Amino acid sequence: MCIIFSNLVHVSHFLIMGKKRKKIRVPRTRNANTLTESQYFSKIRSSLRNSFRYWKPGQIALERASRPSQSKNKRLKKEYCCAICKEWFKRADVEIDHLEECGSLKCYDDIVPFLKRLTKENPNAYQIVCKPCHRGRTNEYLNKTKK
Numbered sequence: 001m002c003i004i005f006s007n008l009v010h011v012s013h014f015l016i017m018g019k020k021r022k023k024i025r026v027p028r029t030r031n032a033n034t035l036t037e038s039q040y041f042s043k044i045r046s047s048l049r050n051s052f053r054y055w056k057p058g059q060i061a062l063e064r065a066s067r068p069s070q071s072k073n074k075r076l077k078k079e080y081c082c083a084i085c086k087e088w089f090k091r092a093d094v095e096i097d098h099l100e101e102c103g104s105l106k107c108y109d110d111i112v113p114f115l116k117r118l119t120k121e122n123p124n125a126y127q128i129v130c131k132p133c134h135r136g137r138t139n140e141y142l143n144k145t146k147k
């Protein structure tokens with residue numbers, strides 16, 4: 001048992017800027033010992049997010065937040081209102097936000113609630129926000145969950 005464990009967890013000494021530092025390596029328990037637990041679950045999380053990126057209820061919410069572009073640039077057909085600051089933006093500058101944060105996915109039990117929040121059917125579960133407002137909201141959420 002001890003031998004197996006010592007293979008997984010290395011305690012190594014690093015010389016960083018001339019100082020001796022003890023660094024505990026996180027064991028790589030997944031994918032033939034190439035991924036840590038947290039890398040494994042973040043892979044699942046990001047593949048789910050990618051799969052449902054163009055989920056229709058979110059696209060409907062996007063349409064509802066749009067109007068014909070008022071810009072002089074004729075190539076821009078539509079613009080989108082940020083639900084938080086109420087300014088108008090081109091498509092590249094807004095993001096579809098889940099009103100209820102999809103949250104973290106750190107273990108198998110997190111998958112089902114994450115997926116349910118990610119794939120809500122009601123377009124009202126989504127809002128369109130500009131990138132700075134989205135960042136603000138995400139930071140606010142992260143600060144809340146830290147406490």
Ligand SMILES: [Zn+2]
Nearest residue numbers: 082085130133
């Ligand atoms: Zn905004």
